[in-house]
Structures are given as C-alpha cells and as structure tokens.
Amino acid sequence: VKTWTDESQWHGPLISRRGVLAGIGASAAAWSLGTARAGTPSTGAPAAAAAPAPARNLILFVVDGMAMGTLALADQYRRTTQGRALEWTRLAGTRGVTRAFQSTHSADGVVTDSAAASSAWSTGRKHENGALCVLPDARAVEPFFARARRAGKATAAVTTTTITHATPGGFYANVPDRDRQAQIGSQLVERPVDVALGGGAMYVDAGAASAAGIRVVTDRAGVLGEPASGRTIGLLARSHVPLVLDRDDRDASLAEMTRHALKALAPVAGSTGFVLQVEAGRVDQAAHYNDAAALLREMLEADEVLGLLAEYCAGRPDTLLIATSDHATANPGPTWYGREGTAGMKRLADAKHSFEWIEREFAARQLPRDAALRGETLAELLSKATGLTYDENDRRLLRRFFEGERVQAFTTANTPVGIMGGLAASKTGVAFLSPNHTADHTEVLALGPGSERLSGTLDNTDLHQMMVETLGLPA
C-alpha cells in the first residue's frame, strides 16, 4: 500500500485561463504533477494510461443516507402528489443503465458512517468510522481527487452540507477525525480542488483562499453567475445549506450549484477530463431528524439533480455517471395499509418548516426546566411546522418525556427527534426505525462508458475499483 503524504503534487489549479488557452494538455505549467515529488520540476503532459480509458469524465452522485425505503417513499410521494415517478425510477428502467446492491460496512462495524464510506470509495480501503483517508493503522492514503489529478483530471465537489463534511472530505482530505472540519477546510484551500461548492463558511478561511488566488463565492448570485476560469470555493452558508423546506430565495439550490460546477468544468470536459462528486447531503440529516416532510423535499431536490446529470451525460459518450448512497439512514417508510396509508403520506405535503427549524426555535426560547412548559412549547412548534394536529395525548407524552420518562420501547429512539418522528408517524403513517444509520445495502445505478462493469452485489470498495478502471487512473 502506497503511503500518501506528499502534498507537493497538489499545487496549482488545473482549470486556468492559461490552460484553457493553451488547450490544456500542452500546458504543463497549468499544474504540477507527481514528478515534482522528488524535487524535480514537473515536465511534460500528465501521465496517460497505457490503454485508452473508456471514460474521460466521472460524475459520482451521492444521496447521503438514502435507504432503499427512502427511495421508494419518495417515488410513491411523487406519484401521489405530482402524478409522475422519480427520475431515479425512470432511469433504473432505462436500457443501458446498470444497477447493483452495495454493501457498506466499515472497518470497525456493520453500520458505517459517511467518513468511512466516502473513504472506501475514495481509496478502495476499508476505514474506521470517522476517518477520512487515514487507515486504522494511522497511515494516510491518497484521496481519489489526488489520484485523478495525477492523471491530469480536474476535480470538483458540490454538496448541500458543509463542503468540509465527510462525503466531500473523503475525496480530498486526510484527517483521522471527520469532526476536525477546520483542518479539512485548510486542506481544501491548500490542495488544488478546482471547484468546491457547499456550506461551511465557518470552517474555511476565505481570506486564505482569496490570498491563494481562489475565487470565493458567498451568495446565490455568484452561483448563478458565470464561473471563474481558475479555482473556485463556494461557501453558501455558515454551516449547512438550509434544508429545502426552510430555504428562501437567497439560498442556492443543489441544482444551481451543480450547474455552476459543470459549467466551470466545461473547458476540460472534452480534453483531460474531470471527476465531479455531487452530494445531496441533507437527505441523511433529515432522516436523522426522523423528519419525513423535510426528507421528501431533499429527495425531490436530489432527484432533480440526478435528472440534470443524466441529461448532461446523454450528450457525452465519454462520461460515466454513478448514482448511489453511502448507507441507509433511519429506514423510513409508509406503514399504513390501503387508502389510509396514501392519505397519511399526502399529509406530509402540508409541512411549512423542518424539525431542524423546530429545534432552533425551541432553543431560542431558552425555556426553564419545566416539563409541562417544554411539552406545550414543543407541541405548539410541531403544529406550526408540520401542519398536523397534536392532541392532549400527544401533549401528555411530550410532558412525560421532558420529565425524564422513557416513552419509546426502543431506547435508541427515545430522543427528542425520535419522539417527534413517532408523533408525526401517528398522523401520517410514515415511520422511522431510529435516528441512526443502518447496515442496509444501498442502490447503485450507472450509465455511460464503464457502467457495464456494474452488476449484482458489490462492496463500496469495489466501486472504487470500477471508477479507477473506467477512468484508467495510474496506480
């Protein structure tokens, strides 16, 4: 196993005005590659694979925390409320699109987190939960973007979470602990990721980025505007980009950020190629909240993005698109039979705010430790956010919970979000297993060159191999 510690190969943007004008491939000065490692200057064009790779570009679309049931729920919801299936469903039934089940366990357990899962795709090695491209024996391994860059590819990451979160971080960072987001932010600035768009202004030093010649975008207007010719870091929120349910027209959408990234990558798309990771990162978080209404809005946004990526690839026979999830979260699903079940699910359309909004509002009130007051307040906020009616039985249960009583048989679900999700489920029929990830297999879908390598059941580390082989990346 190669130890990857030398950062010298990471310097300089790949998408540069000069590179574009010089036709990229001829402009060695636009980037420096692995040959600089021994202290000698980089010479010539990037090392090409011996055999022509079937794909020049790779787009990995990750719907974080999407259980099979989440996909089914979103499809049923879309059909019921909008009269049409998900794009995901349509693609899955399209000729030439391949699919597989993916096992996702990490090095230290059956239930993975996003750090171990992203690192497995990135490096082909199993990681312990929390680690980003640092193996259980503390060795750093080369992240996928670094390897792609050695083959002359531009790299880009887009997400609705902080740009320093586990899924994007697993493709460019080396840290033993995903919670060190400021350190991951420093690595994002230091390492030449060409385009990075998401939330996370609190973790990335915009001044240092600007000083390094990186264009920093901080608002939606910048996302909707023309891309810069050099590197871009977009910090569209202090923390995560707001959930769809809580957004206003100042907030950029995942589709808008994705379009911006594709435009920025256009100069290299037909020459040296690119690797783009797009993450619908807050599907996972809405599921952690056991918030079915917020989850469905995030899923519909994710599906819109899958549609636009598929459309992009339809005109590009040199681009492999893989759409998948890193793990399942909370395993939601409708649980009522017949008409009652359909009617319950449709009530999720009435929501005005997310459970995250409720949490913020509840905290802002700085209530005293009074169980009755807390219970009443939460019931009031729940009604306002969900558009559902909370009766005296619900209020009594909330009061008992705030008195410290265990009100759920499954202790893991005996948390504020577990209770909120359970109460909402009593009115919609859409229930969650717990607030945690699960060990379910996840869906993988692929189209374009190399997609024929996908079939049956595979492990997340196998997906790494598929991406490396399809792009013809050097060892």
Ligand SMILES: [Zn+2]
């Ligand atoms: Zn999660």
